[in-house]
Amino acid sequence: MGDYRNGLFMFILGSAVALFVTIQSIVFLSKAWEQGKRMGLSTDKMRKAVVSSAVFTLVPSMAILLTLLTLSGALGLALPWLRLSVVGAITYELPAAEAAAQAMGASLHVSDLPESVFAVIAWVMTLGIMSGPLFIIVYFKKLQNRVNKIKVEDNKWGSLLVAAMFVGLISSFLGSSLAGGLVSILTLFSAALLMLICMTLEKKAGLKVFRDFALPVSMVGAMALAIFYTGLLGR
Amino acid sequence: MIENEVNQTYEQSIHKLGRIWMSAALLIILMVPVAISIKFQVWPGLSQLLGGLLPILMIYLPIGIIEVITFSPMLGSGSTYLAFTTGNITNLKVPCALNALQIADIEPGSRDGEIITTIAVATSSLVTNVILVVGVVLFVQLSPILASPVLQPAFKNIMPALFGALGYMYISKNWRLAVVPLTLMIAIFFVAPAAPVGILIPISALSAIAAARFLYVKKII
Numbered sequence: 001m002g003d004y005r006n007g008l009f010m011f012i013l014g015s016a017v018a019l020f021v022t023i024q025s026i027v028f029l030s031k032a033w034e035q036g037k038r039m040g041l042s043t044d045k046m047r048k049a050v051v052s053s054a055v056f057t058l059v060p061s062m063a064i065l066l067t068l069l070t071l072s073g074a075l076g077l078a079l080p081w082l083r084l085s086v087v088g089a090i091t092y093e094l095p096a097a098e099a100a101a102q103a104m105g106a107s108l109h110v111s112d113l114p115e116s117v118f119a120v121i122a123w124v125m126t127l128g129i130m131s132g133p134l135f136i137i138v139y140f141k142k143l144q145n146r147v148n149k150i151k152v153e154d155n156k157w158g159s160l161l162v163a164a165m166f167v168g169l170i171s172s173f174l175g176s177s178l179a180g181g182l183v184s185i186l187t188l189f190s191a192a193l194l195m196l197i198c199m200t201l202e203k204k205a206g207l208k209v210f211r212d213f214a215l216p217v218s219m220v221g222a223m224a225l226a227i228f229y230t231g232l233l234g235r
Numbered sequence: 236m237i238e239n240e241v242n243q244t245y246e247q248s249i250h251k252l253g254r255i256w257m258s259a260a261l262l263i264i265l266m267v268p269v270a271i272s273i274k275f276q277v278w279p280g281l282s283q284l285l286g287g288l289l290p291i292l293m294i295y296l297p298i299g300i301i302e303v304i305t306f307s308p309m310l311g312s313g314s315t316y317l318a319f320t321t322g323n324i325t326n327l328k329v330p331c332a333l334n335a336l337q338i339a340d341i342e343p344g345s346r347d348g349e350i351i352t353t354i355a356v357a358t359s360s361l362v363t364n365v366i367l368v369v370g371v372v373l374f375v376q377l378s379p380i381l382a383s384p385v386l387q388p389a390f391k392n393i394m395p396a397l398f399g400a401l402g403y404m405y406i407s408k409n410w411r412l413a414v415v416p417l418t419l420m421i422a423i424f425f426v427a428p429a430a431p432v433g434i435l436i437p438i439s440a441l442s443a444i445a446a447a448r449f450l451y452v453k454k455i456i
Contacts, residue, residue, distance in 0.1 A: 004275065009270075009274055010271075013267055013270055013271075014371075016263070017263060017264065017267065018364055018367070018368065020259070020260065020263055021260075021320065021321050021360060021364060022360075022361065022364050024256050024260070024317065024320060024321075024360075025317065025321065025356075025357040025358075025360040025361050025364075026357070026361070027252070027256070028252075028256075028313055028314075028316070028317045028353055028356075028357045029353070029354060029357035029358065029361075031248075031249070031252070031313070031353075032313055032349075032350045032353035032354050032357070033350075033354065035245045035350055036347075036350040036351075036354070038245075039242070039346065039347065039350065041347055041350055041351075045339050045351070046350070046351070046354055048338060048339065049335040049338070049339060049351050049354045049355050049358070050354060050355075050358045052334060052335055052338050052355075053331050053332075053334070053335050053354070053355040053356075053358040053359050053362075054358050054359075054362045056330070056331050056334050056359070057327065057331060057358070057359040057362040057363060057366075058362070058366070059393065059396075059397075060323075060326055060327045060330070060331075060393060060397060061327070061362065061363050061366040061367075062381075062390060062393065063326060063390065063393045063394070064323060064327070064363060064366070064367065065366065065367070065370045065377065065381055066381055066390055068367065068370055068371070068374075069374075069378060069381050069382065072374070077371050077374060078371075081367055081368075081370075081371050082267060084322070084323070084367060085321070085322075085363075085364060085367055086260060086263075086264055086320065086321060086322055087260060087261075087264055087319065087320060087321075087322050088322040088323070089322055089323050089324065089325065089326060090323060090326060091325070091326065091432075092295060095291065095294075096287075096291050096295075099287050099288075099290045099291050100287030100288075100291075101287075102287070103283060103286030103287035104283060104286075104287070115275040115277050116275075116277040116279070118271070118275070118277075119268065119271050119272050119275060119277040119278070119279055120279040120283050120284060120287055121287075122267060122268040122271050123268040123272075123279055123284055123287075123288075124284065124287040124288050124291060126264050126265060126267060126268050127268075127284075127288055128288055128291035128292055128295055129295060129299070129322075130261060130299075131292075131295065131296040131297075131298075131299030131300055132298075132299030132300065132302055132303055132319050133257050133260065133261055133299075133319050133320065134261070135299060135300045135303050136253075136257060136303055136307075136315065136316065136319050137254050137257055137258060137261075139303075140250075140253075140303060140307060140312075140315060140316075141250045141254075143303070143304065143307060144246075144250075144307065144308075144312055144315075147307075147308045147344070151344075156451070157448075157451055158344075159342060159344065159345075160412075160447050160451055160456065161308070161444060161447065162308045162309055162342075162343055162344035163343070163409050163412060163447070164412050164440075164443040164444045164446070164447035165305055165308060165309065165440050165443065165444060166309050166333070166343060166405065167405060167406065167409050167412040167413045167416060167443050168305075168416045168436075168439040168440035168441070168442065168443030168444065169305055169306075169329075169436060169439065169440055170398065170401060170402045170405055170406060170413075171402075171406075171413060171416035171417045171419075171420045171439045171443065172416070172420060172432060172435035172436045172438070172439035172440070173325070173394070173398040173402070173432065174398055174399075174402050174417065174420060175417075175420025175421065175423060175424050175435050175439065176430075176431075176432040176435055177394060177395040177398050177399070178420075178421070178424045178428070179424060179428045179429060179430075180391075180392070180394075180395060183388060183391075183392060184391075184392055184395040185395070187392040187395040187396050187399065188395040188396070188398065188399035188402075189399060190396075190399065191395065191396045191397070191398075191399030191400040191403070192399040192400065192402060192403035193403075194400065195399070195400040195401075195403040195404055196403055196407075199404070199407075211338060212338055214400070214404070215330070215334045215337075215397075215400055215401065215404070218396070218399075218400035219393070219396040219397055219400055220396075222392070222395070222396035222399060222400065223389035223390075223392055223393065223396045224389065226388045226389050226391070226392040226395075226396070227385065227386070227388045227389050229388070230388035
């Protein structure tokens with residue numbers, strides 16, 4: 001028997017999931033586009049959202065490809081592809097696969113995982129991530145209605161509440177990035193500085209390109225600096 | 236009035252559509268291990284399954300719920316359903332949506348924001364799908380680049396680069412709201428540097444809400 005992990009069967013499963021996600025994205029995109037037109041949002045604004053989102057996605061997608069590479073050694077290509085296409089995250093898939101392998105007394109550092117271990121890994125990766133979507137199906141509409149109610153009662157506080165949640169969220173990510181060591185901290189501050197430069201160039205020099213692509217430009221610049229810092233600090 | 240009705244109809248239809256697609260997504264992803272077990276004739280025992288699942292559920296069950304509560308008011312309805320189906324929310328979909336809002340100069344959680352974030356998340360999902368397919372097809376050619384020791388520091392620091400830039404973008408606009416949660420996060424870093432982000436998110440979000448309420452009541456903002 002050939003490598004079952006990269007067999008046709010696994011790729012059919014992967015293709016089915018990828019196709020599902022693609023169709024759903026197209027359905028939601030077209031529905032939002034039509035509604036945007038009905039609401040009087042300019043086509044230019046919506047088109048810009050498409051272009052900026054496509055360009056922005058390129059850099060974080062590298063991290064997704066790296067996770068594919070990491071998982072492919074033990075799990076082949078199809079299962080990680082499938083898992084990284086739907087419900088989950090780069091920060092989830094590897095720990096989930098490792099926990100399942102450990103429970104079976106196996107390791108992800110091998111390329112000859114028995115089918116029994118592979119199946120347990122697939123089950124754990126799937127079942128472990130269902131809480132968010134299940135919560136959404138049951139509770140999200142109520143949650144959204146509650147947020148809308150707060151906005152109707154007191155619009156300023158409603159907007160502040162959303163902004164505060166977001167600032168809190170960003171603060172937690174900034175806090176967690178500090179734990180990555182000196183190069184991570186330097187990269188974080190470099191990215192912030194590059195963003196400041198982009199925003200200044202946009203405001204003072206009127207260079208609109210720095211508004212539309214400030215985030216990817218700052219990210220790539222800071223990542224390039226991370227290579228420099230690593231060389232400098234010898235880590 | 237008419238605009239309100241149009242928005243409410245859209246909101247209702249997106250919840251219906253979202254629930255249908257999300258239920259279908261859960262069914263489809265559940266069918267994957269079922270299909271694997273049928274094909275390879277290997278059904279995991281309950282103890283094996285729970286052995287792997289329990290440590291993961293202890294961490295990711297609360298994170299899954301916290302993420303919905305924290306992200307959904309900013310994302311809006313359509314993009315929440317889509318982002319939670321397509322995944323990679325924290326590291327990709329939410330930053331992508333916020334970047335699109337910033338460029339369009341639209342407030343998160345507003346009616347226009349609902350449309351822009353859905354467009355952003357849908358586009359991001361489509362692009363990620365294409366990149367993943369390219370990654371799988373050209374795996375042999377791309378592996379040496381992705382594994383290159385020279386580029387490793389860049390790839391290892393994607394998240395600090397993302398949140399440094401995104402953080403400045405938003406915190407510079409709302410710095411009064413950021414003082415308390417940022418100070419708290421830095422303090423936690425010194426006390427417990429390995430604290431997982433799943434624990435940090437609710438602490439930070441709740442402290443930011445409390446600080447915002449205080450500033451609002453005192454009419455400072």
